[in-house]
Each structure stands twice: as structure tokens, then as C-alpha cells.
Amino acid sequence: MGAYTSVPTWWNHSDSRYRLVCGECPECGAVSFPPSGACTDCHERVEFEEFEPEGTGTVLSVTVIEGGAPPEFASLLATEDAIAVAVVELDEGARLPAMMADCDPHAVARGDRVERVVRRIYEQEGVVRYGSKFRPVRE
Amino acid sequence: MTEVYVIGASQSDYGAFPEESYRSLFTTAYEGAVDAVDGDFDESLIEEAYVGTLGVGGRQLGLSGPAVTEHVGLHGVSCTRVENACAASGTALRQATLAVKSGVVDVALAGGFEVMTDMSGEQTRYWLGVSGETEWERMAGTTFAGVYAQMADAHMAEHGTTREQLSRVAVKNHANGAKNPHAHLGFECSLEDAMAGTPVADPLNLYDCCPTSDGASVAIVANEEVARELTESPVRVAGTGQASARVGLFQRPTLTGVPASRKAAEQAYEQAGIGPDDVDFAEVHDCFSIAELMAYEDLGFCAPGEAGSYIERGATEPDGERPVNLSGGLKSKGHPIGATGTGQTVEVFKQLRGEAGGRQVDGLETGLSHNVGGSGGAAVVTVYEGGWA
Ligand SMILES: [Zn+2]
Numbered sequence: 035m036g037a038y039t040s041v042p043t044w045w046n047h048s049d050s051r052y053r054l055v056c057g058e059c060p061e062c063g064a065v066s067f068p069p070s071g072a073c074t075d076c077h078e079r080v081e082f083e084e085f086e087p088e089g090t091g092t093v094l095s096v097t098v099i100e101g102g103a104p105p106e107f108a109s110l111l112a113t114e115d116a117i118a119v120a121v122v123e124l125d126e127g128a129r130l131p132a133m134m135a136d137c138d139p140h141a142v143a144r145g146d147r148v149e150r151v152v153r154r155i156y157e158q159e160g161v162v163r164y165g166s167k168f169r170p171v172r173e
Numbered sequence: 174m175t176e177v178y179v180i181g182a183s184q185s186d187y188g189a190f191p192e193e194s195y196r197s198l199f200t201t202a203y204e205g206a207v208d209a210v211d212g213d214f215d216e217s218l219i220e221e222a223y224v225g226t227l228g229v230g231g232r233q234l235g236l237s238g239p240a241v242t243e244h245v246g247l248h249g250v251s252c253t254r255v256e257n258a259c260a261a262s263g264t265a266l267r268q269a270t271l272a273v274k275s276g277v278v279d280v281a282l283a284g285g286f287e288v289m290t291d292m293s294g295e296q297t298r299y300w301l302g303v304s305g306e307t308e309w310e311r312m313a314g315t316t317f318a319g320v321y322a323q324m325a326d327a328h329m330a331e332h333g334t335t336r337e338q339l340s341r342v343a344v345k346n347h348a349n350g351a352k353n354p355h356a357h358l359g360f361e362c363s364l365e366d367a368m369a370g371t372p373v374a375d376p377l378n379l380y381d382c383c384p385t386s387d388g389a390s391v392a393i394v395a396n397e398e399v400a401r402e403l404t405e406s407p408v409r410v411a412g413t414g415q416a417s418a419r420v421g422l423f424q425r426p427t428l429t430g431v432p433a434s435r436k437a438a439e440q441a442y443e444q445a446g447i448g449p450d451d452v453d454f455a456e457v458h459d460c461f462s463i464a465e466l467m468a469y470e471d472l473g474f475c476a477p478g479e480a481g482s483y484i485e486r487g488a489t490e491p492d493g494e495r496p497v498n499l500s501g502g503l504k505s506k507g508h509p510i511g512a513t514g515t516g517q518t519v520e521v522f523k524q525l526r527g528e529a530g531g532r533q534v535d536g537l538e539t540g541l542s543h544n545v546g547g548s549g550g551a552a553v554v555t556v557y558e559g560g561w562a
Contacts (some may be wrong), residue, residue: 039308047308067423068309074424095330095428097322098375099314104302105295107314119314121323121423129423131306131313140375144330155312165312 041161051165054089054150056128057082067128089150090171091124096146098139106156118142122168136169147171176562177273177410178400179392180280181209182515182522187357187388187507189290195232198389199224199241199286202512206284206391209522212403219393220278222252223268225261225285226511229300230292241286250282258304259460261285262390263514263544263553267413269394270555279399283518284391285511297385304547306421318382318461320422320548322374325463327428329376331478334466336376338481340367342462343380343504345490350501352532357386357507381462386507390516397562406526411447411539412556414440420550429478431464431545433552434471441541442473445556449473452556453537454495454524456517458545459502468543469497472554491534499524499532514553517542525559 049055050068057069060083064075069082098118103111111117118139122132134142135153148168155165183205185198207214224238233240238254257264262285269281289297298316305311305320315323328334344364350356362380370378400407416436419425425432442448449472457472459465466480474495475483483489489497500506500520503513521540523529540557 039312043308074419075426095323095327097315097319097326097377098372099316099319100372100374102298102301102316102318102373103314104298104311104316106312108295108298110314117314119319119323121327121428131310131315131421131423133314144326163312 044163052152053086054124054130054166055084055086056124056126057084065127067130087124087126087128091122091148093142093144093146093148094121094123094129095144096120096142106158110156116140120168122148132168134169135167174274175276175396177270177394177396178404179408179410179518179522179557180395180400180404181206181214182392182519183209184355184390184512184516184519185388186355187386187509190387191291193387195286195288195389196241196244198288198387199284200245202284202389202391203245206393210393210403211405214403216247218280218399219247219250219282221269221272221281222247222250223255223265223281223283224252225255225257225265225514226287227256227258227261227304229287229289229510230296232288247282257551258546259458259508259510259513260544260546260551260553261511261514263517263542263555264415264551266392266515266518266555267415267553270410270413273394273396280393280395282391282393284389284515285513286389287509287511288387289385289509290387301385310421310423316374318374318377321461321463322377323422324428324467325376328463328466331429332481334481336368337364338466338485339381339462340364341484342459342465343367345484346459346498346502346504349491349499349532350505353501353506356501356505357384358505359501377461377463383460383503383508386509388507388509388512388516390512390519392515392518392522407559407561408522408525409558409560409562410555411558412441412443412445414438414444415553417551418549420547422548425549430467431471431549431552433549434468434543434545434554437552437554438472441554441556445558447539447556451539452495452541453539454499454534455497455541455543456500456502456520457497457543459498459504460508460545464545465497465502472541472543491532496534499529499534514542514544517544518555521557525557
């Protein structure tokens with residue numbers, strides 16, 4: 035059992051799942067993620083200028099989940115003991131929720147530079163869902 | 174337009190009650206609300222009902238409103254189930270108030286219920302996440318505590334809010350809840366205990382989080398004509414405000430506040446013709462410690478960023494300038510999701526009428542309740558005043 039995001043729904047945004055495709059608002063210039071619905075800044079319904087960002091950004095805030103994970107992430111939490119989950123602001127301006135990978139979850143902090151990587155997110159109804167996670171930028 | 178009064182309000186105990194059902198809990202709250210009406214109340218006066226529930230566990234997910242109103246004998250009334258996550262019954266109260274204010278009905282019921290403690294851990298964790306933004310926020314691993322933890326992390330970084338200031342919310346609300354016979358977690362806790370709780374979602378620990386509870390609550394509202402016949406100690410709904418915002422935290426302009434709360438508060442204050450300085454006491458939505466601190470700021474009780482020092486100087490203690498969560502709040506009284514909003518009304522109703530027993534604070538004239546859905550996708554603020562308009 036998991037939060038029900040159907041396979042078609044997952045695939046509808048595959049460009050944003052894998053490549054973080056964002057949309058620039060022609061009215062106000064703000065960048066929305068994902069590029070659907072009204073602009074997150076001016077709330078106008080617009081035709082977004084879609085683009086693929088660099089995939090790098092900065093951690094705005096972060097938490098370390100040590101318990102209470104929903105069923106879809108229960109096995110991941112059991113394996114990892116702790117999961118860092120951040121709000122990341124991409125260098126192009128959009129914000130998105132991001133699970134951290136390839137790092138000590140307790141070492142992630144606000145202001146950290148991070149980059150996108152494609153990872154297995156979870157499995158539902160026998161279908162493994164892939165998408166983006168973030169890892170620290172290695173200097 | 175008529176003025177609207179709360180003429181009766183009551184709640185069941187909040188807690189874990191395997192021997193109860195959502196219907197039996199609602200019945201307890203309903204009978205209590207009817208009994209709380211001062212005069213001889215004819216229940217057939219209730220023409221309209223709004224019942225809040227998220228539907229945790231599934232149960233009677235469809236038609237959950239009539240499932241409880243018909244059960245208590247409110248046969249044939251116009252009944253609507255209201256879903257606005259944790260703000261469900263705050264929203265129900267607003268709908269009931271508007272129904273009476275419009276003149277369409279003379280008396281309306283607002284209430285709510287939830288049963289949350291009789292499920293497996295897996296079911297519970299599934300349901301706790303259903304009010305987060307599902308497609309992206311939840312799929313990034315963000316739990317309900319996690320999204321508030323992200324707000325706490327940002328608030329601490331941007332405003333210097335401390336671990337100790339967060340824990341003071343738990344200490345205060347447990348001290349208040351210990352005096353409330355309806356409270357789920359009616360025990361006191363020390364600052365040391367609250368600061369050293371088991372980690373849940375850093376920086377939040379177990380003492381920063383409200384429990385999951387079973388419970389129900391009901392408020393009955395009436396127009397001025399009916400209220401004058403039935404009530405000796407009137408509690409007027411002086412202002413009501415409600416607003417929405419993007420469901421996901423990442424899609425909102427701030428991480429350190431709840432824009433829907435600010436907007437709802439502005440509406441409620443304007444309708445009541447008051448400002449935040451006029452609020453004597455409040456029941457605010459403290460699902461997590463950081464949520465109470467953000468509420469101080471969003472409701473205008475203190476300046477943005479100053480909630481930490483505001484609680485530290487005791488402003489919201491029972492003997493402070495503006496007591497907050499005299500009932501114990503969600504933290505200690507408990508959080509049966511759909512029941513929480515009208516449960517807050519119950520405390521305001523009792524305090525304004527001098528009926529709050531061992532936790533009564535004297536001299537209160539203007540109260541406020543603040544009910545938030547999810548991490549801020551919806552918010553309802555209600556202002557109440559004792560006395561006739
Ligand atoms: Zn725009």
C-alpha cells in the first residue's frame with residue numbers, strides 16, 4: 035500500500051521526474067516546477083516556456099526522517115535508518131521537494147550545494163518508479 | 174444580516190478508545206452540545222449540518238455526514254461532509270455560520286470526528302501522509318512531520334528560533350492539558366524531557382508532535398432571535414475568515430509561515446472590527462511545536478520572526494498577556510483530525526462563559542480559533558466575543 039500515484043500519472047510528468055523540466059512564466063518571469071497549472075508566483079494560467087535546468091541548486095531547508103515513513107518508503111527507511119528530505123531551490127529559481135542520496139543524511143544542511151541524480155524512488159504494483167534525487171556537489 | 178451565536182458546544186474525550194466508534198463518539202459530542210444549550214432546546218430546529226472528517230482508515234468514506242447525523246436522530250436534515258484535511262471542522266463551523274448568517278436557516282450544526290488509533294502502523298502512516306502534496310512532496314519522502322520540520326529548520330536559520338523555544342510549546346500545552354479532563358495526553362512534561370524526546374523528523378522530536386487521537390466535537394450555531402430565547406451567556410461569532418494556498422510547501426512563497434493563516438486572520442479581524450491586539454486568548458493549530466510559533470506570527474500576536482522570544486517571555490501562558498491553547502491544544506488535548514476545529518470552539522465557548530473549570534482564566538472577552546489543513550493548503554480563523562452584539 036502506498037500513496038496512490040498511478041503509473042500514467044507518474045509518466046505524465048516524466049520530463050520533470052527525470053530531467054526536472056521547469057516552466058518560465060511569460061507574464062512574470064518566475065519559474066514553476068512542475069510546469070503545469072497556474073504560475074506559482076503570479077497565479078496566472080499561462081503557457082510556460084519549458085526548459086531543462088542545469089540540475090544544480092541549493093538546500094533551503096532540510097529534515098532527517100527517522101521514523102513514520104509511509105508504506106512506500108518503509109523498506110528504504112529500514113535499510114538506511116534515516117533519510118534526508120530537503121526543499122531545494124534550483125539555480126534557475128524553481129523550488130522542489132528532494133530526497134537526498136549518496137551522503138550522510140545528518141550532514142546535509144541549509145545552504146549546501148546539490149545536484150540531481152536519477153535514482154529508484156519506490157515500487158508500486160510491481161512497477162519500479164524512477165525519478166530524481168539530489169546529492170552533494172563534489173568540488 | 175443576523176448575528177450568529179454559538180449556543181451549545183461540546184466534545185467527547187480525546188484519546189484511544191477501541192470500545193468506541195465514530196458514531197458513538199459523535200453521539201457523545203452531540204448530546205453534550207445539546208445539553209450545553211442553556212434553555213430548553215428543540216433539536217428539530219437544526220435544519221443544516223456540516224460534518225468534518227478526513228476519513229482516516231476509510232470507514233464510511235462516502236456519506237460520512239449523514240452516517241452520523243441520522244445516527245443521532247437528526248432525520249432528513251441537509252447534511253454535508255466537509256473535507257479540508259485537519260481544518261475540516263473549522264471549515265464546517267464557517268459553513269454553518271454562513272448558512273445562518275445568510276438567513277436561509279435559523280440553526281445549524283457544525284461538528285467533526287475521526288478515529289485514528291485502531292489501525293495497523295502501516296495504515297496509520299499511510300493516512301497521515303494523505304494531506305501532503307502527493308505527486309511530488311510525498312514522493313520525495315516528505316512525511317507530515319517532515320514538512321513541518323522543514324519549516325522549523327528554516328525558521329531556526331532565518332529567525333534564530335531555538336530548540337528550547339520549540340520545546341516550551343510542549344511544556345506549556347501539556348501543563349494546560351493536564352487540567353483538561355478531555356485531554357488525550359493529560360500529563361505534564363519538563364523542559365528537559367521535551368528537549369530530549371526521540372527524534373521523529375529533525376529538528377522535531379516526539380514532544381514536538383501532537384498525537385493521533387479518536388474523538389468528536391459539535392457546535393450548534395443560531396441566529397440572534399433563537400439565541401436570545403435560549404442563551405443566558407451568549408458567545409457571538411464576531412468574524413470568520415478562510416483561505417487556501419498551494420498544497421505543497423515547495424510551491425508557496427515562504428517556508429517560515431502559513432500564508433493562508435494570515436489571509437484568513439485578516440478577514441476574520443476585519444469582519445469582527447478588531448485587530449490582533451484585541452484578542453484576549455486563542456486556540457491555535459499546534460499540530461507541531463513550530464506550528465504554534467508560526468501561528469503567533471501569522472495571526473499578528475507578535476512580529477514576524479519573534480515567536481521564539483514571545484513564548485519565552487511567557488506571553489502565551491495562562492497568566493500571560495494572551496493565553497494560547499488553554500485546552501492543551503492539539504499537542505496535549507489531542508488531534509482527532511476532523512474533530513479538531515470545532516473542538517477548539519468548545520474551549521473558546523467554555524472560557525468565554527466561565528465554564529472551563531480548573532483551567533478557567535477570568536476576564537476573557539474576545540477569543541480566537543485557528544485551524545490549519547495539512548501544512549497550510551487551507552486555514553480557517555474564527556473570532557468570538559462574549560455578550561450580545
Ligand atoms: Zn507568473
